[in-house]
Amino acid sequence: MQNNNRNLLLSGNEAVVYGALLAGCDSFFGYPITPASEIAHTAAAKFPELGRVFIQAESEISAINMVMGASAAGRRTMTASSGLGISLKQEAVSYLAGAQLPCVIVDVMRGGPGLGNIGPEQADYNQVVKGGGHGSYRCIVLAPDSAQEMCDMAFLAFDLAEKYATPVYILTDGVIGQMKESVLLPEPLPPREIPENALDIGRKRSNYFTSIYLEPDELEAHNVHLQKKYSSIQLKEERSEGYLLDDAEIVLVAYGICGRLACNAVDDLRHYGIKAGVLRPLTLFPFPVRACRLAAEHAKRFLSVELSCGQMIDDVKLAIDCSRPVGLINRMGGNMLSVEEIVERTGQFL
Amino acid sequence: MSTEKIIHGRSAGFFPEFSRRPGNNHTNMHYCPGCGHGILHKLIAEAIEDLEIKDRTVLISPVGCSVFAYYYFDCFGISVPHGRAPAVGTGLVRSNPDDIVISYQGDGDLGAIGFNEFIQTANRGENMAVFFVNNAIYGMTGGQMAPTTLPGQKTVTCPLGRSVTNEGYPLKVSEMVSALDSPVYVERVALSSGKNILRARAAVRKALNNVIEKKGFSMVEFLSGCPVNLKMNASQVNEFIDERMCKYFPLGVFKDIADTRDSIKRSSGVYAPEAVRKVLYPQYSSSSVSRDFQNPSPFFAKERRLKVAGFGGQGVLSFGHMLATMGKLRNFNVSYLPVYGPEMRGGTASCSVVVSRKKIASPVVDRDCNLLVVLNDESLEKFLPELKPTGVLIFDSSNVHVSRLRRTQIAYCVNASDLARELGDLRYANSILMGALAKLMDDFFLQETDKADFERVVEEAIRECFADKSEVIRKNINAFYLGKQAASRWNAPSDGQ
Numbered sequence: 001m002q003n004n005n006r007n008l009l010l011s012g013n014e015a016v017v018y019g020a021l022l023a024g025c026d027s028f029f030g031y032p033i034t035p036a037s038e039i040a041h042t043a044a045a046k047f048p049e050l051g052r053v054f055i056q057a058e059s060e061i062s063a064i065n066m067v068m069g070a071s072a073a074g075r076r077t078m079t080a081s082s083g084l085g086i087s088l089k090q091e092a093v094s095y096l097a098g099a100q101l102p103c104v105i106v107d108v109m110r111g112g113p114g115l116g117n118i119g120p121e122q123a124d125y126n127q128v129v130k131g132g133g134h135g136s137y138r139c140i141v142l143a144p145d146s147a148q149e150m151c152d153m154a155f156l157a158f159d160l161a162e163k164y165a166t167p168v169y170i171l172t173d174g175v176i177g178q179m180k181e182s183v184l185l186p187e188p189l190p191p192r193e194i195p196e197n198a199l200d201i202g203r204k205r206s207n208y209f210t211s212i213y214l215e216p217d218e219l220e221a222h223n224v225h226l227q228k229k230y231s232s233i234q235l236k237e238e239r240s241e242g243y244l245l246d247d248a249e250i251v252l253v254a255y256g257i258c259g260r261l262a263c264n265a266v267d268d269l270r271h272y273g274i275k276a277g278v279l280r281p282l283t284l285f286p287f288p289v290r291a292c293r294l295a296a297e298h299a300k301r302f303l304s305v306e307l308s309c310g311q312m313i314d315d316v317k318l319a320i321d322c323s324r325p326v327g328l329i330n331r332m333g334g335n336m337l338s339v340e341e342i343v344e345r346t347g348q349f350l
Numbered sequence: 351m352s353t354e355k356i357i358h359g360r361s362a363g364f365f366p367e368f369s370r371r372p373g374n375n376h377t378n379m380h381y382c383p384g385c386g387h388g389i390l391h392k393l394i395a396e397a398i399e400d401l402e403i404k405d406r407t408v409l410i411s412p413v414g415c416s417v418f419a420y421y422y423f424d425c426f427g428i429s430v431p432h433g434r435a436p437a438v439g440t441g442l443v444r445s446n447p448d449d450i451v452i453s454y455q456g457d458g459d460l461g462a463i464g465f466n467e468f469i470q471t472a473n474r475g476e477n478m479a480v481f482f483v484n485n486a487i488y489g490m491t492g493g494q495m496a497p498t499t500l501p502g503q504k505t506v507t508c509p510l511g512r513s514v515t516n517e518g519y520p521l522k523v524s525e526m527v528s529a530l531d532s533p534v535y536v537e538r539v540a541l542s543s544g545k546n547i548l549r550a551r552a553a554v555r556k557a558l559n560n561v562i563e564k565k566g567f568s569m570v571e572f573l574s575g576c577p578v579n580l581k582m583n584a585s586q587v588n589e590f591i592d593e594r595m596c597k598y599f600p601l602g603v604f605k606d607i608a609d610t611r612d613s614i615k616r617s618s619g620v621y622a623p624e625a626v627r628k629v630l631y632p633q634y635s636s637s638s639v640s641r642d643f644q645n646p647s648p649f650f651a652k653e654r655r656l657k658v659a660g661f662g663g664q665g666v667l668s669f670g671h672m673l674a675t676m677g678k679l680r681n682f683n684v685s686y687l688p689v690y691g692p693e694m695r696g697g698t699a700s701c702s703v704v705v706s707r708k709k710i711a712s713p714v715v716d717r718d719c720n721l722l723v724v725l726n727d728e729s730l731e732k733f734l735p736e737l738k739p740t741g742v743l744i745f746d747s748s749n750v751h752v753s754r755l756r757r758t759q760i761a762y763c764v765n766a767s768d769l770a771r772e773l774g775d776l777r778y779a780n781s782i783l784m785g786a787l788a789k790l791m792d793d794f795f796l797q798e799t800d801k802a803d804f805e806r807v808v809e810e811a812i813r814e815c816f817a818d819k820s821e822v823i824r825k826n827i828n829a830f831y832l833g834k835q836a837a838s839r840w841n842a843p844s845d846g847q
């Protein structure tokens with residue numbers, strides 16, 4: 001039966017590749033690592049099928065530098081990895097931010113530090129959300145919680161990357177990467193123009209990209225420009241989703257897989273008569289500061305629910321200026337939080 | 351020939367004025383007098399002009415004294431992280447195969463921090479020219495030892511002279527890269543005497559010609575002087591190159607096989623929406639129902655949380671995947687979460703499946719499980735406590751021994767592994783077990799119309815999961831009906847909980 005059925009059962013890792021291709025991504029450069037490898041597997045199959053570029057690089061360092069070249073050529077380009085590999089990419093990400101080159105980086109987080117394990121963690125938060133490499137820069141960070149959002153956020157990631165000429169991360173965890181869900185594929189974007197500033201035939205040959213400014217005043221001016229850009233991103237691009245948040249006295253802040261667990265936990269808590277709600281950041285930089293402040297108007301307490309030692313919790317505290325107590329519900333080491341545990345530990349805070 | 355002279359006759363491959371350069375001096379280069387970089391810049395600029403490739407050349411500036419190369423060349427430019435120029439060049443040339451990519455690198459950049467990027471790019475045979483300036487020193491950072499520093503040569507980080515027992519011998523890059531099959535052209539030249547510079551001039555053009563003709567990877571190594579860090583004047587530097595460097599690094603062509611190679615052809619990207627849909631959207635749906643169909647049985651009104659567990663290799667994951675596919679084919683939201691990682695190797699494999707008409711919150715089934723399918727005793731022991739008091743158990747009675755259940759729990763079983771072995775392949779155990787599930791659903795949960803639909807959706811899911819392997823599909827469908835016939839309710843003395 002011929003039908004343009006757009007509904008597929010895809011893992012988050014597969015879905016982000018479908019999304020990227022539908023959004024017109026030209027090239028993928030990667031290096032295998034669990035739990036992100038299926039991104040490379042899917043890209044290896046699908047990019048060449050569409051005549052686009054796939055290269056298995058010799059390292060994450062090379063992969064992100066290939067991305068730098070493709071981005072300078074004005075193309076939509078991406079890479080994907082997990083914790084350790086992201087650590088290796090940081091030098092180049094700093095260069096990309098400094099030279100204002102757009103690209104998309106997917107980080108499917110696993111357990112750390114060091115080799116850690118391949119279980120789900122959210123402990124790359126600091127290195128991804130706070131800049132990670134050297135220098136004063138930020139990357140836009142999107143936090144999908146489903147295969148559908150992995151697909152949809154690929155579109156948003158490329159849009160934002162180009163709008164602000166900066167690298168954009170799609171930050172998720174092993175569960176979202178590995179889990180399969182039904183995904184409704186979006187329509188493909190029409191072919192896109194190569195931008196004017198690209199290093200590409202037909203563009204001005206005076207085009208160049210650099211991040212070196214030897215004169216301190218020049219480099220300071222460049223930094224000021226970058227910071228203004230980040231402020232404007234903070235102002236315009238905060239995104240979040242609330243679940244039973246309007247009257248919530250206990251606000252669970254959670255992203256990725258934890259956001260979904262928190263919704264179930266809130267259902268249980270409401271059952272016990274506790275007015276709990278979930279605030280799920282869709283962007284981690286910019287952190288949804290305004291949504292947090294709004295929630296603080298009726299909240300008695302915030303709880304940061306995360307699979308790390310407590311990294312996002314700092315941003316929650318900053319967002320509400322510590323005007324409410326902020327507690328931590330967490331697991332580490334590749335262990336999952338269960339809904340029961342979230343309910344139980346929320347109870348302990350009351 | 352002195353450097354000063356060369357800089358004066360400015361080639362049209364250079365900008366008329368170096369306006370990218372900050373400060374007031376927009377006419378002179380920033381290199382020290384007598385520096386090999388200045389000479390090589392001129393050779394490259396002339397070649398870019400003469401070969402008429404200005405409009406499609408990207409010059410990659412490395413980290414090193416030539417970090418500002420993009421100030422000077424009248425072509426595209428990018429400055430990149432230390433040692434990574436060949437990787438950046440790969441991204442550029444794969445994005446646009448008509449680009450002429452020049453990766454300009456020093457000995458620290460190429461031979462030390464970036465050797466992997468360099469050698470792997472060479473080995474992929476990327477269509478680019480690497481111009482490698484071997485000045486036996488780290489110029490930019492103040493005269494530290496390079497991988498190419500000569501034995502006995504003093505630098506600030508080998509103040510007693512390079513010791514071959516401590517630092518090893520100098521890296522012979524041309525020799526190493528020419529040992530690979532992919533590169534088409536490797537030559538070592540020297541930027542010393544006029545004759546050597548003419549040789550270097552020809553080598554630059556040859557490498558660029560190879561790129562123009564898309565023959566692949568070319569590298570030219572330039573033995574070069576750093577008078578400042580060698581603390582020598584121009585003629586002493588030339589002597590150092592000719593007498594000392596050339597002894598260790600013999601000049602010559604190491605490889606030149608471009609003639610034997612075809613031009614590299616790269617595909618161009620497909621972006622037309624219709625073509626993209628064709629590749630990414632599934633072209634066939636095995637679903638026989640419309641998009642708004644909903645199974646009427648009240649059983650489906652609630653979210654159903656399922657878990658499948660057994661040994662790795664028993665088909666646990668494909669059973670879960672099949673359940674999720676069935677849900678998807680009947681317009682449910684589904685999630686399928688395999689336990690991934692070390693647990694999968696050898697040990698227990700399990701997966702969670704959630705089927706719901708609403709948005710699924712947690713995809714992890716670790717409590718309130720509605721349906722548990724187990725294929726070995728360990729899994730039964732581990733996961734039975736997660737089964738709801740009103741939950742349903744399906745098990746393979748060839749492997750699993752159930753001794754008790756709550757009175758409110760129902761179990762169905764079939765000797766799936768034994769039957770599968772009789773059918774010739776243990777992998778049919780899955781579909782046989784699916785038969786047991788179908789029987790249970792018929793007996794307890796499905797309205798008349800849904801009973802027939804359940805069989806249909808199993809067939810559709812089998813088709814979808816095994817794509818075009820018609821024989822496998824047929825056998826699995828048979829196994830399913832066999833299982834449905836053979837399955838029975840498990841009865842046991844309840845412990846009266």
Ligand SMILES: Cc1ncc(C[n+]2csc(CCOP(=O)(O)OP(=O)(O)O)c2C)c(N)n1
Binds near residue numbers: 414457459485496
């Ligand atoms: C990651 C990193 N490490 C160290 C440096 C410092 N650094 C700048 S240039 C350089 C050595 C360059 O030597 P070479 O490649 O031989 O170039 P030359 O200046 O001799 O032409 C070093 C170590 C850097 N910029 N980046």
Ligand code: SF4
Binds near residue numbers: 385387415575577579
């Ligand atoms: S330090 Fe050496 S390599 Fe650098 S510009 Fe001066 S002479 Fe050339």
Ligand SMILES: [Mg+2]
Binds near residue numbers: 484
């Ligand atoms: Mg050097």
